[in-house]
Amino acid sequence: MAAYEFEQATMTLQFEVGRSAEGKKLYKTASYRNIEAAATPAQLAAVASALASLTVYPLAAITRLDKQRIQQ
Template identity: 40%
Template sequence: MAQANIIDTKLRLVFETGLDQKGKPIHKSKTYSSVKQSATADQLFTVGQAVASLSNYPLVALNRNDSFDIVG
């Protein structure tokens, strides 16, 4: 049976930086690597909010990206 072993966790913050010519929002993201794999959603949310408060742009999304090795 195959197993998934977590190898990396990243936190991605997505900001709205303005509007395009059609009035649609423009999003830019910043990714932070080497996040503790044991971090909870609440912990990541708190850190993301704190980091976003240093930006001039509003935060529109926080994403947790986990990478796995699949072994048989």
């Protein structure tokens, strides 16, 4: 039977850095790899808030992307 095997996780922080000439919001991102599989959303939010406090830009979004291998 096939099953998932955790491979890696990445957390991405998106910062709002201003507006374009057309008035659209502009963003920059910072990605952090090797996130623990067991990391909870509350833990990731706490880390993201701590990292965001080191920047002058407001934090717009936090995402987590998990990569899993399918074992047969």
